[in-house]
Amino acid sequence: xxxxxxxxxxxxxxxxxxxxxxxxxxxxxxxxxxxxxxxxxxxxxxxxxxxxxxxxxxxxxxxxxxxxxxxxxxxxxxxxxxxxxxxxxxxxxxxxxxxxxxxxxxxxx
Numbered sequence: 001x002x003x004x005x006x007x008x009x010x011x012x013x014x015x016x017x018x019x020x021x022x023x024x025x026x027x028x029x030x031x032x033x034x035x036x037x038x039x040x041x042x043x044x045x046x047x048x049x050x051x052x053x054x055x056x057x058x059x060x061x062x063x064x065x066x067x068x069x070x071x072x073x074x075x076x077x078x079x080x081x082x083x084x085x086x087x088x089x090x091x092x093x094x095x096x097x098x099x100x101x102x103x104x105x106x107x108x109x
Contacts, residue, residue, distance in 0.1 A: 013038045033052050
């Protein structure tokens with residue numbers, strides 16, 4: 001997701017592709033977008049008309065269009081810059097530990 005994009009060391013790979021070629025190879029193009037996080041700009045008569053990207057990144061993009069989420073990010077950044085954050089190890093040390101009973105199960109992500 002967004003974390004994956006931030007961890008990329010090389011710039012994203014962007015391919016320009018005629019729509020007719022993308023239509024013929026749609027399965028392969030979609031697999032490359034999903035598995036290798038490549039981007040595709042689809043062109044009609046040499047004019048860019050659409051883009052193709054992995055759904056996780058697209059959902060992140062859509063979330064960032066929400067004013068409430070942008071405001072939350074802005075406030076979080078302000079709190080971080082004001083020194084109101086702490087390392088994860090410290091946070092974990094401050095949390096009370098709960099024992100997991102036999103009836104409780106761990107939920108997988």
